[in-house]
Amino acid sequence: MLVNRAATVIALGLVLGAAAARAAETKPADAKPSATADAKPSKAKPSKAKPAKDAADKKALPAARLDAARTALAGEDDAAAIAAAQSLAGAAAANAAEPLAELLAVGTSPARAEAALDALAKLGAGGALTAPRALEVLELYCGHHAPEIRQRAIKALGTIKDPRVVPTLLARLGDVAPGVRAAAGEALAARHERAGTPRLFALVKRGDAGAASPLAALATPDLIPQIAELAGTVDDAVLATALGDYAQRSDVPDRLRLDVVRTIAKLSGAGATTALVEYVASVPAKEDRPSKREAQKLLDQQGSAQ
Amino acid sequence: MNATRARLGLSLLAAAALSACATSPYKRAGNAGEVAAALARSQPAAPSPRSLVFLVLGGSAGPRVAAYDLATSRLVWTQKGEVTTRIEVGGDIVVHGAPGQTASGGLIVARDIGNGAVLWQHALAEKEKLAGYDVDAHAVYVVIQTQGLTKRGTTGSVLALDPRTKAVLWRHELPTGHVAGPAVRGGLLAVPVDSQYVILLDRATGAELAQVLSTAEAATFVRALPEGMFYGSRGVFLLSGATARGSRESPGYLLARLPPFVRPFYWYDLYRPEQARYSAIDRNHILWRVAVEGERARFRDETVVVHDYRFLFGFDATSGALRWAYSHPSDAVASTDTGSVIAFVSNDGDIGALDRVTGARRYQARLSGETVNAATFDADGFSPKLAGSESGAGAAPDLVGTLGAIVADPDRRFPDMKLFAIEEIGRQPGRDATGKLLEILGERSLTPLAAQKTSEALAGRKDTQSADLLAAALRRHADYADDRTAPPVDYLARAVAALGPGGRSVTPELVAQLRLPETPTPAAAQIARALVATGGEEAVPALRDYLTMYRADPVHDADPSALIAVAEALLKLGGPADRRLLLFVAEEPHTVAPLRAHLVKALGETDPGAVTRTATRD
Numbered sequence: 006m007l008v009n010r011a012a013t014v015i016a017l018g019l020v021l022g023a024a025a026a027r028a029a030e031t032k033p034a035d036a037k038p039s040a041t042a043d044a045k046p047s048k049a050k051p052s053k054a055k056p057a058k059d060a061a062d063k064k065a066l067p068a069a070r071l072d073a074a075r076t077a078l079a080g081e082d083d084a085a086a087i088a089a090a091q092s093l094a095g096a097a098a099a100n101a102a103e104p105l106a107e108l109l110a111v112g113t114s115p116a117r118a119e120a121a122l123d124a125l126a127k128l129g130a131g132g133a134l135t136a137p138r139a140l141e142v143l144e145l146y147c148g149h150h151a152p153e154i155r156q157r158a159i160k161a162l163g164t165i166k167d168p169r170v171v172p173t174l175l176a177r178l179g180d181v182a183p184g185v186r187a188a189a190g191e192a193l194a195a196r197h198e199r200a201g202t203p204r205l206f207a208l209v210k211r212g213d214a215g216a217a218s219p220l221a222a223l224a225t226p227d228l229i230p231q232i233a234e235l236a237g238t239v240d241d242a243v244l245a246t247a248l249g250d251y252a253q254r255s256d257v258p259d260r261l262r263l264d265v266v267r268t269i270a271k272l273s274g275a276g277a278t279t280a281l282v283e284y285v286a287s288v289p290a291k292e293d294r295p296s297k298r299e300a301q302k303l304l305d306q307q308g309s310a311q
Numbered sequence: 312m313n314a315t316r317a318r319l320g321l322s323l324l325a326a327a328a329l330s331a332c333a334t335s336p337y338k339r340a341g342n343a344g345e346v347a348a349a350l351a352r353s354q355p356a357a358p359s360p361r362s363l364v365f366l367v368l369g370g371s372a373g374p375r376v377a378a379y380d381l382a383t384s385r386l387v388w389t390q391k392g393e394v395t396t397r398i399e400v401g402g403d404i405v406v407h408g409a410p411g412q413t414a415s416g417g418l419i420v421a422r423d424i425g426n427g428a429v430l431w432q433h434a435l436a437e438k439e440k441l442a443g444y445d446v447d448a449h450a451v452y453v454v455i456q457t458q459g460l461t462k463r464g465t466t467g468s469v470l471a472l473d474p475r476t477k478a479v480l481w482r483h484e485l486p487t488g489h490v491a492g493p494a495v496r497g498g499l500l501a502v503p504v505d506s507q508y509v510i511l512l513d514r515a516t517g518a519e520l521a522q523v524l525s526t527a528e529a530a531t532f533v534r535a536l537p538e539g540m541f542y543g544s545r546g547v548f549l550l551s552g553a554t555a556r557g558s559r560e561s562p563g564y565l566l567a568r569l570p571p572f573v574r575p576f577y578w579y580d581l582y583r584p585e586q587a588r589y590s591a592i593d594r595n596h597i598l599w600r601v602a603v604e605g606e607r608a609r610f611r612d613e614t615v616v617v618h619d620y621r622f623l624f625g626f627d628a629t630s631g632a633l634r635w636a637y638s639h640p641s642d643a644v645a646s647t648d649t650g651s652v653i654a655f656v657s658n659d660g661d662i663g664a665l666d667r668v669t670g671a672r673r674y675q676a677r678l679s680g681e682t683v684n685a686a687t688f689d690a691d692g693f694s695p696k697l698a699g700s701e702s703g704a705g706a707a708p709d710l711v712g713t714l715g716a717i718v719a720d721p722d723r724r725f726p727d728m729k730l731f732a733i734e735e736i737g738r739q740p741g742r743d744a745t746g747k748l749l750e751i752l753g754e755r756s757l758t759p760l761a762a763q764k765t766s767e768a769l770a771g772r773k774d775t776q777s778a779d780l781l782a783a784a785l786r787r788h789a790d791y792a793d794d795r796t797a798p799p800v801d802y803l804a805r806a807v808a809a810l811g812p813g814g815r816s817v818t819p820e821l822v823a824q825l826r827l828p829e830t831p832t833p834a835a836a837q838i839a840r841a842l843v844a845t846g847g848e849e850a851v852p853a854l855r856d857y858l859t860m861y862r863a864d865p866v867h868d869a870d871p872s873a874l875i876a877v878a879e880a881l882l883k884l885g886g887p888a889d890r891r892l893l894l895f896v897a898e899e900p901h902t903v904a905p906l907r908a909h910l911v912k913a914l915g916e917t918d919p920g921a922v923t924r925t926a927t928r929d
Contacts, residue, residue, distance in 0.1 A: 112859035179790030
């Protein structure tokens with residue numbers, strides 16, 4: 006077998022070049038290893054200055070450790086490769102994403118890809134996912150055929166504080182796999198990305214349970230009556246989740262919460278009761294608010310009726 | 312000894328043949344002179360001024376017979392009564408079958424054409440079976456089988472009854488019991504017998520005038536038209552001296568070229584009693600008229616029309632090319648070629664007529680609130696002009712639109728016709744046809760075979776002027792939130808590939824589909840092939856991404872066709888750097904084995920030294 010590290014490096018250069026070229030696909034493939042290895046983000050999609058500053062705030066891993074990680078990630082031993090990915094995730098360093106992005110760019114087995122994506126998500130959650138290459142590679146993997154891999158890629162992509170990721174997250178709300186849609190919804194909700202609201206509402210309208218909580222997080226007061234009007238056409242549990250989570254939001258006026266609580270009480274099934282219980286539990290014990298009292302009263306009435 | 316035996320054998324054979332000739336009832340069969348002489352006595356009746364359609368009505372009002380005047384668009388009369396065998400019209404009466412008093416026997420009923428009143432009824436005897444009848448101004452001609460004690464003992468006869476009084480005018484015993492329904496034209500009555508023969512009788516006396524021997528195909532029907540007497544089965548013979556022996560090489564033989572979905576049914580099989588009754592055959596047959604020049608015949612206007620339940624198609628009889636198509640909302644229960652228009656009646660009371668050459672609407676009327684079970688036209692020469700139209704006809708039907716509607720029709724009775732419609736759309740020029748095929752491909756209910764045919768039709772067009780339509784179709788993608796399904800990327804990519812370099816403008820859409828998660832693996836392979844065919848070099852980055860992302864995915868172990876197609880595309884469209892990438896992919900141990908094997912071979916074939924040089928340099 007002629008494979009050796011040098012060949013891998015050539016390939017990495019080529020593949021990373023391909024990912025970069027994807028940003029500006031008008032240019033034919035004249036990728037050269039030296040040029041593409043240093044590929045910069047397309048001018049059409051300038052990166053923000055803030056992520057670069059965040060990256061500078063993180064400590065960098067030494068080159069030797071990165072090389073060792075690269076060797077393990079590309080090696081024969083699956084367990085060692087997965088362990089290397091986890092180790093990079095734990096390092097929380099700005100450059101820890103590099104070997105992971107390289108592995109994904111050059112292609113690997115599904116198990117290693119999942120480990121690398123989980124590691125990138127963990128780095129992202131810690132604010133250490135800033136490399137432009139990571140964004141390119143994650144966007145690529147958001148289009149992978151395997152839903153488990155797409156779901157992980159979405160989760161990692163959502164942690165990148167760059168508005169360029171939003172179109173991909175919005176697009177994946179239309180994914181055929183419920184888990185991928187839910188991950189995209191959660192990522193948009195975490196980013197307070199209100200552009201996702203219409204599509205999340207469309208999903209709730211189709212009874213998609215995974216969209217209920219993200220919609221609750223992003224919904225504006227004027228959307229609540231529209232959600233309530235779905236009663237009878239959509240599974241009550243989905244509506245109870247959406248309305249219950251909305252009631253728990255701290256920025257909602259209590260007068261509106263009161264209406265929401267009463268609407269939940271009109272829904273059938275255990276989902277409605279759970280939503281009320283969770284709402285009551287979410288309010289600090291010492292805090293007295295009309296909506297909490299109403300929710301408790303409705304729960305008591307349900308209990309006595311049973 | 313042997314020579315003697317041979318001579319004896321020949322003598323016996325000759326004696327047997329002579330004996331057969333002496334006793335055969337068909338010794339006149341195929342005599343061209345006699346047939347020509349018989350025909351010379353036959354003159355077509357004067358054209359009828361009437362344009363009527365006789366309707367067999369059902370529904371809540373019970374079984375009825377009605378006459379409708381096409382010229383005035385009004386119902387002339389309605390009479391209660393059941394109809395069994397088909398209505399025939401002649402002179403001033405109509406004749407039809409009716410249920411008999413006994414299980415075996417039936418009735419022949421004659422009605423006054425002016426008011427529908429019953430003139431007389433003729434009951435068949437217990438051992439009689441009705442083979443068929445025809446009518447002219449002089450008589451009702453009834454062919455009857457009379458059952459003997461054995462099958463061989465069954466006899467056949469023709470009975471001529473006075474049309475007003477039912478009096479027997481004459482009776483003619485046929486030479487066999489294997490007889491079929493007759494046809495009368497001018498002074499001549501034709502009766503098919505024993506499958507191969509047609510006996511020609513003098514309609515005034517019942518005397519036998521001549522015999523036709525159909526040697527090339529069975530003679531299952533005889534049909535009288537103003538332009539001549541015809542017989543045949545698979546095709547149509549104009550009765551003449553030249554066709555006295557039924558040769559297909561005769562200039563009087565007609566056979567239209569028609570697509571496979573068409574049932575080649577030119578006229579009823581008059582030997583089959585069930586075809587004497589109204590049935591599905593009245594909704595599925597060929598309509599034809601003939602231009603006659605001496606003994607030479609051709610289909611009039613080179614046109615035949617196919618009636619297939621709700622649909623009518625006009626074909627060039629020689630080339631088989633589709634000229635027009637018409638789709639009606641409900642089944643047409645009867646149709647006729649009047650020589651000028653194709654007139655039809657639908658089961659919910661629509662009465663229409665289309666120009667037989669162009670398919671343009673020439674007549675429409677409606678019989679509201681009626682269920683029409685069947686109908687017989689007496690409207691030869693009916694040539695209406697559409698009211699309110701300067702040309703006398705509506706616009707010719709939009710061929711592509713009509714064919715598209717046939718394909719999209721939820722009625723599942725016509726799978727073969729739908730395939731035909733798809734092929735025909737593919738043959739029509741212009742963007743509309745390409746657009747319609749793309750629309751059909753987008754139908755969720757399309758059967759796999761129909762989708763395959765549509766794809767073939769689309770690719771076969773090589774319509775580079777409509778590449779933008781393919782691009783637009785490929786811009787669609789699945790979206791669960793919007794309840795949108797994916798387009799048939801595989802088929803669309805095939806169509807783009809067929810355009811060759813003319814399809815290069817579609818590269819961005821192919822690339823976008825290649826990157827989508829829902830694009831099936833076979834479609835990805837087809838996209839790669841299309842990119843090679845069109846020379847879409849700008850797709851190289853996407854090809855690289857696809858190859859690297861899936862090269863180590865064991866899902867592709869069993870079917871590496873997509874990876875191989877993408878690698879091939881990269882080899883053809885990419886540059887030296889891509890070749891080095893392929894080399895890496897070929898040698899990296901995690902790459903799925905079939906792809907590695909393919910690449911080693913492909914790289915070796917295109918540059919045998921590549922592997923060695925790279926290894927040495929590394």
